[in-house]
Amino acid sequence: MGKVISISNQKGGVGKTTTVVNLASSLAAAQKKTLIIDFDPQANATSGIGVDREGIEKSIYDALVGETDIKEMIVEVEPDSLKGYLCAVPATPELAGAEIELIHLEHREWRLKRAIESIAAEFEFILIDCPPSLSLLTVNALTASDSVLIPVQCEYYAMEGLGQLKRTISLIKQRLNPELAVEGYLLTMFDSRNNICHVVANELKSYFGGDVFETIINRNVKLAESPSFGKPALLYDIKSMGAQSYIALAQELIKRNSPVVSTGAEKILGGAGVEKNYFG
Numbered sequence: 001m002g003k004v005i006s007i008s009n010q011k012g013g014v015g016k017t018t019t020v021v022n023l024a025s026s027l028a029a030a031q032k033k034t035l036i037i038d039f040d041p042q043a044n045a046t047s048g049i050g051v052d053r054e055g056i057e058k059s060i061y062d063a064l065v066g067e068t069d070i071k072e073m074i075v076e077v078e079p080d081s082l083k084g085y086l087c088a089v090p091a092t093p094e095l096a097g098a099e100i101e102l103i104h105l106e107h108r109e110w111r112l113k114r115a116i117e118s119i120a121a122e123f124e125f126i127l128i129d130c131p132p133s134l135s136l137l138t139v140n141a142l143t144a145s146d147s148v149l150i151p152v153q154c155e156y157y158a159m160e161g162l163g164q165l166k167r168t169i170s171l172i173k174q175r176l177n178p179e180l181a182v183e184g185y186l187l188t189m190f191d192s193r194n195n196i197c198h199v200v201a202n203e204l205k206s207y208f209g210g211d212v213f214e215t216i217i218n219r220n221v222k223l224a225e226s227p228s229f230g231k232p233a234l235l236y237d238i239k240s241m242g243a244q245s246y247i248a249l250a251q252e253l254i255k256r257n258s259p260v261v262s263t264g265a266e267k268i269l270g271g272a273g274v275e276k277n278y279f280g
């Protein structure tokens, strides 16, 4: 089964969509079949990867509120350069209405989970671009996910709101999805010349320790420009620091999610008849 990761932070403008688009395309470039689910009514991820919004007939809304099979909405992104490794389920502004419509529906917190069950095995990673709120849409995303990746912008009020997000995560764990894990906190828009960036980086590490990704996303103009060309940064300017930061993040994520490789010593000791529980 593919790993489902929500990219979430109820603050707007912290780099959620930029992370979804660029992390997904970097995973695809590493030949990990990846699906982006655009779950924000602003549909920035949809346009950021070059899906023509005018041409969308069915979107994630139809899978959530209607009973349409999500398979019908999967579009392949840039099939030439990423060789069929990157797909997306687009969003449209209609999704904003889903908030209210969901309230009256059965299993309202579970609708996204149910919708993606039938396709999870086709992908190695599924990244969900969450809206900037702790709404029923976000609850659906977190209920459907194995983990949550939290982008944190390097700015003065960065830590504000993280407590609220953590409380939401623990409520979801208690009531809806006991397996939900924190994939990691990701520093975004880092500028080493700016002192506040170092303050935020240190604070984040002292609060969340090993849960903070080693990879830091620098502020880089190519990351801001590439969506206007409907491209992830690695197809716009692969040498840019922005593209390279997200390639490094994809590598870190893949490494964190790989099963522990046998050390060799284990084999030798095991072969010498050492009890299995020696290691445990």
Ligand SMILES: Nc1ncnc2c1ncn2[C@@H]1O[C@H](COP(=O)(O)OP(=O)(O)O)[C@@H](O)[C@H]1O
Residues within 6 Å of the ligand: 011, 012, 013, 014, 015, 016, 017, 018, 019, 044, 132, 188, 189, 190, 217, 218, 219, 220, 221, 223, 224, 225, 227, 242
């Ligand atoms: N590392 C970065 N360097 C420069 N600009 C960035 C970077 N990350 C995001 N941006 C820009 O900041 C704005 C907000 O980012 P976005 O990913 O849309 O945030 P969110 O999805 O959390 O609202 C966008 O204009 C985006 O292009």
Ligand SMILES: [Mg+2]
Residues within 6 Å of the ligand: 016, 017, 018, 040, 044
């Ligand atoms: Mg966004």
